[in-house]
Amino acid sequence: MVRTKGMDASLSGNPDSERMMLWLIAAPTFFANFLLIGAMTRLADGMKKAALGLLLSLGYLCLAPVLLQLATEVEFSFVVLSGPLLLTGINFVILFGTGKKAEMELPALALSFAAGYVVSVGLGVLDVSVRPLPDIDQFPLPILAVILGAVIVTALSSVFYKLVDGSFELVKTLAKIVFAIAVSFATFLSYAVQDAASFQKPELARIFFWHFPCPIMATGLICIGAWFSFKYLQTKDLAWDARASATNELGYIFCLATMTTGILFSYVQWGDWWQWDPRQTSFLIVLLIYLAYFVLRGAMPDEDRRAANSGAYALAALGPALFLIFVFPRLPQIAQASFHPTKSIMAGEIKGYYAYVISATMTLSLVFSVWLYKMRVAASLFEQEVNNNDGTMETNRITPTPTGVVRPVRVPDQD
């Protein structure tokens, strides 16, 4: 059995790939700014919220040097990054000049969305036309960068629009289209990268792209679920329980995906489907914790009791779950026995196009989770609404409905 920690299919040191990374950062920043202009014009008195959006954009910009680390072409990065910074400044002036008067609403937002996208793509194409593409089977990475950036910014801006109380169907529709395209590109790119030579079966190393985001998402969702449970116990508002339950359901799905892809990963790299590796075992127990949470919920018909008891369990299980994920696999005697890499990210072993694809799959997983979460919470809240209005929602309770036919229901207005 060959021990291989991490992977190195790096293209780092290639200035073209670094330049593409700059675009990955810069394009969405432009995009964010144009979206921001649209948002600012429709604000009557939401100055603080607009400033928050501005900070969001600036914060995103500040991330650039951190993510880059290796910006060897200082002049180029200065040009690319100072452009969005200038644009942010202009937006700031516009904000103070028109913030309280203009009411452009939807057309302005649509226009700014389109303008931002065109400018981003245009600049990306302009940059690429100056220099040749990096050799990755002639795949146009800047386009991926722009699309990925659009996905990130769409997600961030939807949070922003939510803050300003805006209903923005166009962004939602476009976001879905962009998301679908981004998933296709990320999948395509995951096949286009070089084989990881250090793997026993180099071509199958690509399972890593789809394995890596799953445990991260599952871990994050455990913590968020515990927080929602805490909020329920604090407020006794069933909406928090719906959120906690939705989060844990998603976490459970990601946990299952972790196990499935992990088993494949184990087979590809270590030659065995299951070998009781401490990492595999610890995640199996986390899966059991999730399962116990749902079993507990299922055993309590009363919704208040179910919410309180499962919430308390989620909080009680948080410590053991975090111990299993973070501490147990790193205990000296356990770590020695494990084949699973533990420092690939921190030691910078994932570089070049592998880093790009993993960033893409991480982002897409995040966006997908938020999407599913929102739908699940909406369904749960509707279910609660139906239960609370039992007897007043059915249109006709006298005529019996045939088996298998769903009665039309009406949700009463909440005045």
Added chain:
Amino acid sequence: MNSSWRSEIFAVFRKEVMTELRSRSGLTTGALFAFVTVVTIALATYNQRIEKNLAAALVWNAIMFSSILSLPRTFIGEEEAGTGDLLRLMARPHAVFWGKSLFNVVQALLTGIVLSVMFIIFTNIKLTVPWLYAVSLVFGCISLAGAVTICGALVCRANNRYALAAAVAVPILLPLISLGITGVRIGIGPFETDASFLGGVRAGYGLIGYAIATLVIGPPLYAAVWKS
């Protein structure tokens, strides 16, 4: 802790002791399970020397399952007897939790000590670091009692509560069991290097931390579900 709290906690504890002395079901179940387990292990390994890793795992599995069988009774029995509502009228949730935890700690310690002594005698194991073995056992049992008490409190009004108590408790007990196994394994010894010994000591610290954590978070969690 003022005298009001103390008297309330000891009243709950005394009530549990009286109930147990009347029926003796919890202790009898735990002790019988422990005895049967040890005899079975001794019989299965007759004329063989048990390897230390296996010995530690067997001890902790026996303790865990005998605790899961007997400890949740403190809350579940209350609901079955119909006295839960009366208790909710008479006492504060923190006092109830502490009183019942205290009783469960005593019960878990008794079971753990009896089981360990029997295991050592029946399987002829020699302890290299007795104090580490004792620390792991004592704090492991305290943690176990705290965690199982929380789970018992959470499932006491659910359907199929006994099976559910085990299903809900086992996943959150497994980290504790892994620490307990490490401590007991080094306690049995012999250990190969100083690093192994230090690993055992760290596991002991981990168990102390786990015990504190379960007994600290238990009361507020129980208070949150107290009247639901």
